[in-house]
Amino acid sequence: MSALNPEITILRALLAASDGFVSGNVLARELGMSRVAVWQHMEKLREQGFAFEAVRARGYRLAGRPDGLNASLLTAYLPPGPDALPIFLHDQIDSTNDEASRQLSGGRPAPFVVIARQQLKGRGRFGRVWHSEANGNLYTSFAFRPRLPPGRMQTFTLWMGSNLCELIANFCRATPALKWPNDILFEGRKAGGILTEARVDADEIRDLVLGLGLNVNSAGAWPGDLVQRAISIAEHTRSAIDLNRFAAALIGRVHLAYSRFVSGAYERSFSELWNRYDMLRGQPVTVLQGDRRFSGVAAGIDDDGSLVLRGERGHTERFRAGEVTLAKT
Ligand code: BTN
Numbered sequence: 001m002s003a004l005n006p007e008i009t010i011l012r013a014l015l016a017a018s019d020g021f022v023s024g025n026v027l028a029r030e031l032g033m034s035r036v037a038v039w040q041h042m043e044k045l046r047e048q049g050f051a052f053e054a055v056r057a058r059g060y061r062l063a064g065r066p067d068g069l070n071a072s073l074l075t076a077y078l079p080p081g082p083d084a085l086p087i088f089l090h091d092q093i094d095s096t097n098d099e100a101s102r103q104l105s106g107g108r109p110a111p112f113v114v115i116a117r118q119q120l121k122g123r124g125r126f127g128r129v130w131h132s133e134a135n136g137n138l139y140t141s142f143a144f145r146p147r148l149p150p151g152r153m154q155t156f157t158l159w160m161g162s163n164l165c166e167l168i169a170n171f172c173r174a175t176p177a178l179k180w181p182n183d184i185l186f187e188g189r190k191a192g193g194i195l196t197e198a199r200v201d202a203d204e205i206r207d208l209v210l211g212l213g214l215n216v217n218s219a220g221a222w223p224g225d226l227v228q229r230a231i232s233i234a235e236h237t238r239s240a241i242d243l244n245r246f247a248a249a250l251i252g253r254v255h256l257a258y259s260r261f262v263s264g265a266y267e268r269s270f271s272e273l274w275n276r277y278d279m280l281r282g283q284p285v286t287v288l289q290g291d292r293r294f295s296g297v298a299a300g301i302d303d304d305g306s307l308v309l310r311g312e313r314g315h316t317e318r319f320r321a322g323e324v325t326l327a328k329t
Helices: 006-016 024-031 035-047 071-077 096-105 150-172 233-237 243-263 270-277
Strands: 051-055 059-064 087-090 112-116 138-144 177-179 183-186 189-200 205-214 284-289 292-301 307-310 316-319 323-326
Touching: 006 024, 006 035, 006 059, 006 071, 024 035, 024 059, 035 051, 071 087, 071 243, 087 096, 096 112, 096 138, 096 189, 096 205, 138 243, 150 177, 150 183, 150 189, 150 205, 150 233, 150 243, 150 270, 177 270, 183 233, 205 243, 270 292, 284 307, 292 316
Parallel strands: 087 112
Antiparallel strands: 051 059, 112 138, 138 205, 177 183, 183 189, 189 205, 284 292, 284 323, 292 307, 307 316
């Protein structure tokens, strides 16, 4: 959605006004159009579910917003500028990762973001289903063409996961736990997961899709055994999160984290950020790799992002992939 879109300019002005009010004249001047034309654009916003209060001598105030994700509002929360990522918001889609990779295959210039209110075939790691009802959560995929050697990707998901945790901690004032390699938890239940999918040519990553599923606002109506395993951030904090503002902050954070990753600047803060949220360090765990099991005490990650386990005899083992469970004590 274009930053020059008049509806977004109107929303930006109303969101930025200290007392909430902006006069019709100011809006007309900012947009370079007549007050009637401004009114027509406000009408289009009303059709999307926005409501405006008009007060004589003060102007307009935002008095109501649409429920759930709204492309205009989300874009209005993002800083304007030439670096803004194109955002494609879908009501319903099979999987945002699949849509992003279809668009990449079709030649769409990257980076861009695909978001859906609902996924019909949301996917997680190991081919698992990612529960994706339209219930106030975020299903998002970022598409990139990083032109990096494939070996650089080992730390990508971990770096992005620790950035997500930092964003959640700052935005939602609640500290999540990061479970290697890609799980975000509250109260031992899963609030988020990351599915990174890359297509690789001989010595370069052709394209890369970073899929983020975050349980933001859903209110506990989890099907089946998800009741024990899943949680939303709002369930944990007991207060609803402004989904559009949060999605905009997420897009900004991921974009910045991606730039730092590609430039290599991330190396300076990676292990510190990871350690801030790592829930496994010092815990007895079991790593499952196919049908092989390893037990030991988690000792953090190494520079390559491999999980380090200290065995009973003091020796260490490193794991590039696998599924970790906390050993029952
Ligand atoms: C996992 O924990 O196994 C990863 C879950 C990733 C889910 C997200 S939701 C948005 C994107 N689209 C998908 O189909 N999957 C990812």
